[in-house]
Amino acid sequence: MNPNDPGAALAIAVVLFVLGLLGVMVRRNLLFMLISVEIMLNAAGLAFIAAGTRYHMADGQVMFLMILAYAAAEAAVGLAIVLRMHAAGRATLDADTGNRLKG
Amino acid sequence: MTALLPLVILCPLAVSIILLLSRGAMPARATCGLVALGMGLCAAIAVTEAVTFLTGPASTGALHVVLWNWMHVGGFGAQFALTLDRLSLVMMLVVSVVGFLILLYACAYMIDDPDIARFFTYMTLFVASMELLVLSSDLLGVYVGWEGVGVCSYLLVGFWYHERPNALAARKAFVVTRIGDALFLVGLLLLATGVGRLDIGSVLAIAPMAPRPAIALGCFLILGGAAAKSAMVPLQTWLPDAMAGPTPVSALIHAATMVTAGVYLIARLHAMFLLVPGIMFLCAVIGFITLLLAAGAAMVQTDIKRVLAYSTMSQLGYMYLALGCGAWQAAIFHLVTHAIFKALLFMGAGSIILRVHHEQDIFRMGGLRKSMPVVFYAFLAGAAALAGLPLISAGYFSKEMILTSAYNVAPLFWLGGVFGAFLTSIYIFRCVFITFWGHERTHPHGRTTIVEFVPLVILAVLAIVAGWVQTPEVIAPMHLFSTLLAPVFGPLPEEHGGGMLLLIGSIVPIIGVSIAWALYKPRHKAPVPLETPWTRTLRADWGFDALYDVLFVKPYFALARLNRGDAVIGFFGAVAWVTRTGGAMFAHMQSGQVRRYAGWIAAGTVLALCLAV
Numbered sequence: 090m091n092p093n094d095p096g097a098a099l100a101i102a103v104v105l106f107v108l109g110l111l112g113v114m115v116r117r118n119l120l121f122m123l124i125s126v127e128i129m130l131n132a133a134g135l136a137f138i139a140a141g142t143r144y145h146m147a148d149g150q151v152m153f154l155m156i157l158a159y160a161a162a163e164a165a166v167g168l169a170i171v172l173r174m175h176a177a178g179r180a181t182l183d184a185d186t187g188n189r190l191k192g
Numbered sequence: 193m194t195a196l197l198p199l200v201i202l203c204p205l206a207v208s209i210i211l212l213l214s215r216g217a218m219p220a221r222a223t224c225g226l227v228a229l230g231m232g233l234c235a236a237i238a239v240t241e242a243v244t245f246l247t248g249p250a251s252t253g254a255l256h257v258v259l260w261n262w263m264h265v266g267g268f269g270a271q272f273a274l275t276l277d278r279l280s281l282v283m284m285l286v287v288s289v290v291g292f293l294i295l296l297y298a299c300a301y302m303i304d305d306p307d308i309a310r311f312f313t314y315m316t317l318f319v320a321s322m323e324l325l326v327l328s329s330d331l332l333g334v335y336v337g338w339e340g341v342g343v344c345s346y347l348l349v350g351f352w353y354h355e356r357p358n359a360l361a362a363r364k365a366f367v368v369t370r371i372g373d374a375l376f377l378v379g380l381l382l383l384a385t386g387v388g389r390l391d392i393g394s395v396l397a398i399a400p401m402a403p404r405p406a407i408a409l410g411c412f413l414i415l416g417g418a419a420a421k422s423a424m425v426p427l428q429t430w431l432p433d434a435m436a437g438p439t440p441v442s443a444l445i446h447a448a449t450m451v452t453a454g455v456y457l458i459a460r461l462h463a464m465f466l467l468v469p470g471i472m473f474l475c476a477v478i479g480f481i482t483l484l485l486a487a488g489a490a491m492v493q494t495d496i497k498r499v500l501a502y503s504t505m506s507q508l509g510y511m512y513l514a515l516g517c518g519a520w521q522a523a524i525f526h527l528v529t530h531a532i533f534k535a536l537l538f539m540g541a542g543s544i545i546l547r548v549h550h551e552q553d554i555f556r557m558g559g560l561r562k563s564m565p566v567v568f569y570a571f572l573a574g575a576a577a578l579a580g581l582p583l584i585s586a587g588y589f590s591k592e593m594i595l596t597s598a599y600n601v602a603p604l605f606w607l608g609g610v611f612g613a614f615l616t617s618i619y620i621f622r623c624v625f626i627t628f629w630g631h632e633r634t635h636p637h638g639r640t641t642i643v644e645f646v647p648l649v650i651l652a653v654l655a656i657v658a659g660w661v662q663t664p665e666v667i668a669p670m671h672l673f674s675t676l677l678a679p680v681f682g683p684l685p686e687e688h689g690g691g692m693l694l695l696i697g698s699i700v701p702i703i704g705v706s707i708a709w710a711l712y713k714p715r716h717k718a719p720v721p722l723e724t725p726w727t728r729t730l731r732a733d734w735g736f737d738a739l740y741d742v743l744f745v746k747p748y749f750a751l752a753r754l755n756r757g758d759a760v761i762g763f764f765g766a767v768a769w770v771t772r773t774g775g776a777m778f779a780h781m782q783s784g785q786v787r788r789y790a791g792w793i794a795a796g797t798v799l800a801l802c803l804a805v
Contacts, residue, residue, distance in 0.1 A: 113790045122787075188784030 098139035105132035119174075119182045123167045130160045194257045196237055197274050200284060201327065203234040205320035208313050216309040224299035227312045231292040231319065238288035242281050252679040253277065256329060267388050275329030275392070279680045282524060283326040283456050286531045290448050291319045293647035297539050298440035300643035301546065305438075311351060315444065318344035322449050326456065331380055331390040334457065338376065338421070341450045342369050348445060349437040361436040368430040372420020379413030382406065396463040404467070411464060411471040415478075418454025422508045425482045429736050431505055432489075435497040439542030442497060447504050447534035452527045455511045459520050462681065466518070476516020476601070480608050483509025485734055487615035491622075492727040495552045496541045499623050503578060504534055506612060510594050513605060519597030520681040521674045525662055526590035528673075532658055533577035533587055536651040537620075540571035543644055544627065547636035554623055555721055559632035566645055568628050573652040575624050577659075579617035579705060582698035583667075589659035592697050596664070599693055600685070606693070610700055617704025622712050630714035666691050 105128055112125025134156045141149015171182065179186070207230035211223065218226070245251060254277035262270040276284070295315060302308050321340025328334045343366075350362025384390050386406050387398045399407055418424075423431035434446050445451070458465060458475065465472055483506045490502035507530045514523035544560060544567060545552055561568045577587035591613060599606035662673035674684040712719055721727070729735050755761075781792060 110790070110794055114787050114794075117787070184786050187786070191782050191784030 095139035095143045098142075099136060102132045102136040102139065105129075105135065117183050117185055119167075119171050119184050122184060123164065123171075126163065126167075127160055130156055130163070194255065196241055197255070197257050197276060197327070198259060199237050200234055200241065200288060201274075201320050201323045203230050203237065204316040204323070206230065208316040208320060211309050211313040211316065214309060216307070218309060220303055220308050223309050223312055224303065227295055227316060228299060230316060231288075231295045234319070234323075235288040235292040238284050241276065242285055245276055245281060251278075262330070262332070268384055268390075270330050270332045270390055272333060273329045273391070274327040276327065277680060278677055279456075279459060279524065280326050282528060282677070284323065286528055287319065287322050287326060287449050290531050290535050290651075291322070291444060293650060294440055294444045294448065294535055294539065295319070297443070297542070297644055297647040298438075300641050301440050301542055302438065307351070311348075311438065314344050314347045314351070315441070318348070318445060318450070322453070325453055329391055329393070331383070331392060331395065334392075334460075335377065335380060338417075338453065339373065341445070341453065342366070342373060342421075345369070345434070345445050345450055348441040349434045351437055351441065358436040361430075361433040365430040365434045368427055369420050372417040372427055375413045375420070376417025379410045379417065382410045382413065386410070392460060396461065399464045399467060407464060408468040408471060411461075411468050412474070414457065414461065415465075415471055415475055418457050419478055419512075420454075422451050422454035422512070423482075423505050424454075424478045424508065424512060425485060426736070428482060428486070428505055429733060429740060432498050432501045432733060435495070435501050439497065439538055439545060442501070443535045443538035443542070446501065447538050448531040451504060451508060452511070452531065455508070455515060455523055455527050458512075458515050459524055459681075462515075462518075462520050465515075472516050472518065474516070476513050476598075476605060479509045479512025479514075479516055480605055481509070482506070483513065483612045484608055484615075487612045487619065489730050489733055490619040491615060492722065492730045493619075494555055494721045494731075496544070496554050496557075496623060496627065497538075497552055499554070499619060500534070500537055500541060503537075503616065503620060504530075506616060507534065507578070510591060510609065510612070513598055513609060514594040517594075517597045517601040517605065519594060521662075521677050521684060522590065522593040522597050524677060525673050526587075526594055529577065529586040529590040529655075529658055532651055533574045533585075533655040536570060536574035536648065536655050537578065539644070539648055539651070540567050540574060543567045543640050543648070544571075544636075547638060547640065548634045549637065551634050554626045555719060556633050557627045558630040558634075558718065559628070560636065561628040563632070563636045564640060566648065567640060570648040570652040571628070572624060573655045575620045577655040578620045579701045580613055580697070581617075581701050581705070584656060586655050586657070586659035588698070588701075589663055592664060592694055593662065595697055596693055597685075610697060613697065614700045614704045617701040618708045618711075621705045621708035625708060625712040625714075626719055629712075631718065633718060664694055666694055 109125045109127075109129030109132060112128065113122050116122050116125060134153045137149040137152040137156070139149070141147065141152075174182075174187075207226055210226065211218070214223075245255060254275050256273055256275055258271055258273040260272050262272045264270075295312075298311070298315065302311050305311060318341055321337045321344060323337075325334055325337025325341060328337060346362050346366040349365050350359045353359045353362070380390060383395055386402050387395050389395065389398075416427075420427040431446060431451070435442055437446075465475070486502045486505035486509060490499050490506065493499045493502060507526070511523045511526050511530070514520075514526065543564065544557065547564060548557055548560075551557065573585075577585040579585070580588040580591045582588050591609075595606055595609045595613075598609050660670060663670040671684065678684075732738065781788075
């Protein structure tokens with residue numbers, strides 16, 4: 090792969106992102122939705138790495154490290170919410186059941 | 193000395209703010225103590241200031257205290273400054289000393305009212321505004337005070353707003369004086385564009401050079417503002433209704449101070465009014481008509497406070513007559529004595545009303561002479577001063593001074609004034625004889641407290657002796673008051689025909705009192721109010737209310753109803769409809785399903801990216 094041509098890497102990133110987005114939108118299981126969000130984050134990270142390689146700058150890698158930290162934090166919070174929901178007596182992981190905040 | 197002057201305004205203002213912030217949490221006694229302290233301080237400072245000023249080097253000039261630069265816009269500039277000269281000094285003393293006595297009285301009057309803190313918040317705010325009106329050296333500052341007293345009057349007339357008539361009376365007072373305020377404001381703006389400044393010194397200095405029609409129009413508009421504030425014909429209809437407020441309010445605002453603000457304003461600007469004799473004549477005519485109409489209406493009133501309200505209008509008519517005749521000293525002298533005796537009469541009436549279960553109809557009182565002797569003698573002193581009984585009353589000297597000057601301008605004015613004095617002595621002693629003589633028709637309860645007695649007695653003594661500071665040449669060469677004001681108004685003009693006029697002016701009130709006695713002396717049968725079509729018209733203010741109702745109020749309401757569906761309303765209605773419908777539409781997006789939200793976010797991002805690229 091030519092490091093000066095990030096086209097392929099970006100294409101993979103777009104595919105990954107769309108997959109993740111579709112996952113968030115069609116899956117109803119909260120755990121799978123969390124996993125889909127992780128995929129979207131990784132797609133963004135991949136795009137950064139590709140861009141950093143293209144311009145020979147370290148910023149892309151810095152951004153990826155930051156996204157990694159985001160992902161960890163997001164997973165921690167998301168899983169904590171899932172656990173709390175379980176502790177509160179919710180029988181299912183279906184996201185659509187938590188819809189009491191509607192206008 | 194210069195540092196003390198702003199305190200005359202700040203003391204009552206501080207009390208007002210403290211009471212406002214306390215939100216009624218303070219006990220009633222503490223509230224009264226605070227008010228007495230603040231107003232006592234205000235009066236003490238005013239007196240100190242007056243003494244230092246008059247004994248100081250600038251006693252014939254003026255003392256200016258510039259507090260800060262208010263604004264500087266284009267060619268127009270205004271300073272926030274106070275001026276103490278001999279005229280504002282007299283007014284300041286009236287407002288703070290009479291104000292102090294009335295607020296002291298009000299402490300006793302209002303002590304049982306649950307809303308006493310609100311009452312005194314307004315009252316002290318009123319005193320502060322009035323002091324600002326009197327002391328400000330800039331017409332813009334005068335206007336601020338002018339509006340301040342207007343709004344306090346509104347709030348206090350409608351103080352017991354739970355009862356609908358009171359709220360309506362307050363609204364009427366506000367709207368009618370509003371007309372005058374608008375005239376006054378337009379007059380000020382006219383002066384500001386013509387002269388470029390609004391501080392009184394510059395206005396008076398530049399006025400002779402300014403084009404005469406502009407000055408005439410400015411004077412006319414200011415006269416209109418003053419007339420509305422002082423309840424002069426044709427804007428007089430609010431004052432009798434304003435009696436819906438608590439009695440100390442009537443004493444302070446609608447007798448002693450606010451209604452005389454117009455007189456003070458015209459006297460303050462007298463150099464400008466002298467340039468336009470036509471407006472001066474109009475002022476005299478307005479006063480002349482008002483004094484006769486109001487005296488006529490007072491003859492048939494049955495409510496003790498309305499008798500006094502009409503008498504206030506009538507006495508203000510005398511002051512405007514004096515102003516129109518160029519007798520500035522006489523007008524201010526009558527203003528001072530009127531503030532004393534009318535405050536006294538109102539407080540006496542208030543004490544009676546408190547004792548007889550809030551009954552205000554004089555035909556249901558009677559025989560109160562024995563049960564409340566102090567109030568009786570105080571009221572008698574006030575009534576004597578109002579009627580102008582010769583030598584033993586303050587009102588006699590000030591009224592004679594006005595009548596003499598009126599005679600020198602036009603004998604017709606004098607004749608009308610004497611006839612007004614004749615009516616005055618009849619109606620006020622009618623009130624006295626019906627209220628205090630005869631059989632007791634309502635048994636008084638409770639007792640009048642010492643806090644009420646002190647102001648009553650002080651003012652009663654003043655109502656008897658205060659006139660002796662200025663006496664006609666024939667009686668005694670005493671000219672303290674006109675000498676005091678000479679640096680402002682110039683020396684007193686020569687009197688003509690003093691002796692004969694004085695004799696007639698002294699006899700007329702005595703005849704009036706005799707007639708009142710003949711008509712209303714105690715008989716076996718209780719007196720009843722006269723009921724004829726004539727008296728009904730008179731009692732209803734000569735039908736002015738009905739006339740204005742047909743001329744202005746009804747067409748206005750009809751117009752407002754007609755205008756309900758016009759384009760402006762339609763536009764704002766459309767805006768409201770779009771907002772409401774849009775809100776309802778977008779509310780559907782908020783389904784509560786997280787997956788939908790994610791979809792909307794993605795769609796929004798895509799849209800934003802498309803727009804950006």
